[in-house]
Amino acid sequence: MEKNSAEFLQLAAATEPIQRKLRQIAAGDFPVSFLHVIESAQPFLVATIAEHDRRSIWAICPTVRAQELFFESLSNWNSNASFLPEAEFAAVENILPDPEIAAERLALLSQIEKENAAKVVVTTRAALDQPAPRRGTLRTASLEIQRGPNMAMPTLLSALSGAGYERVAQVTARGQFAVRGGIVDIFSWQAALPLRIEFYGDEIESLREFDLDTQTSVRTRERASVLLSAADDSSGRVRDYISQDALVIELEPALEGAASATQSSPELAPPSHIQISESWIENVEAAPEDFSSAFVECDIAEFAIGDFMLAETKRAQFVARLKQWRNEHATVAIYFQTEGEIERFREIISADALADIDLVEGTLSRGFCFPAANLVILSANELLGRFPIHGRRRL
Template sequence: MQNATSRELLARVTDAAPIAASLRTIDSGERPVAFSHVTEAAQPFLAAAIASHIARTFWIVCPTVRAQELLFESLLNWVPQALFLPEAEFAAVENILPDPEIAAERLALLSRVSREAGPHLVVTTKAALEQPAPNLAALKSATLRLRQRSRQPMQQLLELFGEAGYDRVPQVTTRGQFAVRGGILDVYSWQAQLPVRAEFFGDEVDSLREFDLDTQTSVRNVPAVDLLLGAADERGAYVRDYIGKAHLRIDVEPEEHAPAHVTISDGWIGAEGAEDFAGAFHDADVGEFAAGDFLLAEAKRTQFAARLQVWKREGNLVVIYFQTEGEIERFREIMAAADGSLDGVELAEGTLARGFSFPAGSTVVLSAAELFGRYPTHGRRRLQRAEKLGVHRTQIDFSELNEGDLVVHLEHGVGRFLQLMKVPAARGGMQEVLALEFADEAKLYVPLEQAYLVSRYVGVGKKSPPLSSLADAKWARAKKNAAASIFDYAGKMLAVQAERETQLGHPFGPDTKWQSEFEHSFPYRETPDQLKAIDATKHDMEQPRSMDRLICGDVGFGKTEVAIRAAFKAVMEGKQVAVLTPTTVLAQQHFETFRQRMLDYPVRTEMLSRFRSHAEQRKVLQLLRDGGIDIVVGTHRIISGDVVFKDLGLVVIDEEQRFGVLHKEKFKELFKLVDVLTLSATPIPRTLYLSLIGVKDMSTIETPPLNRLPVETFVCGYDERIIRDAINRELERQGQVYFLHNRVHSIEKVRTRIAELCPQAR
């Protein structure tokens, strides 16, 4: 549903004389109608205005996938119910299975457009319209609607699923499957986001619920569900066939002679003669704001406040879009401190790359991203993926061991794997065993029931260890010495831990108003696990005992944001924060991330690594001693003897598994009574064990963010069509491609061939 601000904005545009005249022309059937001089930032807004005035289904056709994603993202500000039709990946290439999520999303959208009267607003690309799709009539006839409290014999449904090619399985795990347990039917339709569980009471559908694949637990009740009984793989038509006679097509930046009813362009696409700028949309003139200018440069704030007053005196409706509520609160504070009046200015939440103005409708729309000097967040639109990115690990498959690989037997030591073979069993018949070789060519046959005693050898360096002997006690002595060393290390670790437990650290206070605003300015939606980790970390910081917490989560799951919020909390109480990273590249990335997130607040962030000259490092060291730096990001350089903090309150260790044991012991000696937050995607067994037994506290982030897509791997023969299509698709999204070739001497030939296949690639 549109809010009042959106409705007023759209009404101002549709009531403006130049736009109203064009809308009457569209209503009368005279087409095509061209809208010229519409700046790129305003094109989604104009499309929303047209759709809001004419109650028909519109197809907005973009030139590229990237343009489609950007337009759709902005369009949601004014038309939240807009639909996104993705392109099918590798649609023209044989032997490549399509992405099941994209295929399901396309099927669901086409089914909805074909069955529901609308009006709909579909955003797509020119290429997507030319891709194969199920026949329109076949898709309609193949859809079965199952309603709660309706009469539908289960046996009849099972026969329909079998005829439609669904597989009957014990438990549903993927699309095209169904399972039966008594009066419960689970089915995962081809176009559905989630599988459905139907409970029958006789022949009546007693309840309908969507459920989670991993946990097999219900997600929500649904009154009705559409089940696709055919046409999923049918390719007898094209997507363009779904554009009905009453539908209207809007082409954005159209090609010449495009079959569009409405065209929108940044340039002039009218008839010959004088250009008409009456209905033009222009870029908003807010001035140039670099990162931090709006907060720190009083002249820039004054300039913006004066521009606001001019717009208001001219009778303009001014709306500013912010990504989060926290940004809105921070903006109000800054303007209040600068005596800037916001009377008559609407502050709305939404994602907008750049602002624009529409003089004919007395409308100015601004983007907070421009004011704050930030790059707007343009993630790929949020796919509601049913599958979760699992974090479960499969057990060791001994069939993957190659002949000659070194292994370790728990009781006998280092051996060499020979083969997986069958030998006569004591009770008759044959049994499968692992054949291992030890010193002096001694053989040991390990039954698969005892395979848990065998593990792959993992060593340091290139030197291979000698094979253990089955005839001596060297391995037993080595295990005994290792156990003694473990006890010695445990004693040292216990002493340090006892000191941390018995001596009180610094208990931080509750969250401040700035902390709340800072957290609300996060431009993404936090996952449930991420919120739990943030709450647990802040709770630890508020306790008298020094924090020692491990945040464990996959790459891209939001561990850094947990550290950023903890660092901000520490800085708000006048404490300093040290962020330790194993590499200079990662230090640079964290430095930019921390600095960007805290630009709107008086927090000074610096970096200490080899990327800084000796003079710069000396200046940073002096500022650290004097308390002039709040957050320092660096590599091992931070634990050097000449680094002295005035009042260190928090240490963040990223990628803990890449630091050596000696470095970690030095950390503990230096930061005995300081809160320590450790981040790792793959913690080493020692750290994980400490967390599991309670020496360290641990938070796990297992929920992937909404934008996170699983890595897709295609294994196929060399096919230049696949290479060309994959590269071109990524370049259309303004992405980058890494092409790996396994021969140095022929790499130039491959580069030349790729350049011929994709001449637009740089």
């Protein structure tokens, strides 16, 4: 029976070096450092920590590019994660920033205010110091709507008009609402989709999100939030939304900023703080350099596009490497983007060669090995010589 991603996390967490670090985190003995962890393994390690700690986690990436790659890989190991993008600032006068990014930020910050955000929030160092609504304002500025006799239509319309929403014939942008008989359409500032509310007397009979272009419903809701104000407030900072009991994990902390990366500095993070780096961080740990919890590159050949399909010699080398791992009783998994890729792979590699090898569907740009757990995670992208260039993430 093939293993799943949760079982791989359990294998890693059961090793002595990871258990030791998890005990240190549970005891609040910060800062905790995980060193010699290659970039492709860092999402896996964060997911392992999240699996064994109940607190919310902020994963702080050094760049937007690193954030996008990290979040994409993290989805294989932990589905309860959110992406907090950096704010966009107009580079040219009279050109507005992307409203989708602004809405995504407001939506996630609102969820954090209401303590119903995802377990893991992924953002960047730069985003922490960007302006945001003052902590506490989003909670009080939200109007909670739910099905049932909880709000009359005149009350809702009065609240929208008082908050500066524009009444239009048909909603086309955020900050607008439209009325047709007993139906009210609203596009809230933080919403990904506009909301259609159907009243029957003083009772809300239906709540649905709808497509802006086709005006057709796409999802039924039991409740929703409408942001009445605070959308333009910039008197706070994103870092204000990190609760004092959160685990803040900094990925690849800058060496010149090492002093500010400790619990003695409130500027970087709350007291709970974890560092993950590919290299050794001086002045963080007094103990000798430790490789026991290292995540390393897997020892497989370099494959160009077409090599794996066409070059029988290279394919044979890979099969021999699989056999070696199997003889060493390693747990080996290969991640493929689609089920179709898995079926194609089974056609070109014999069943004997794939015995005890887990073929998993997921998005993983590169693999890694964790020697302490005898765990090998590979990506089909590496085998196929396919390393797609990711554009900036969009909703």
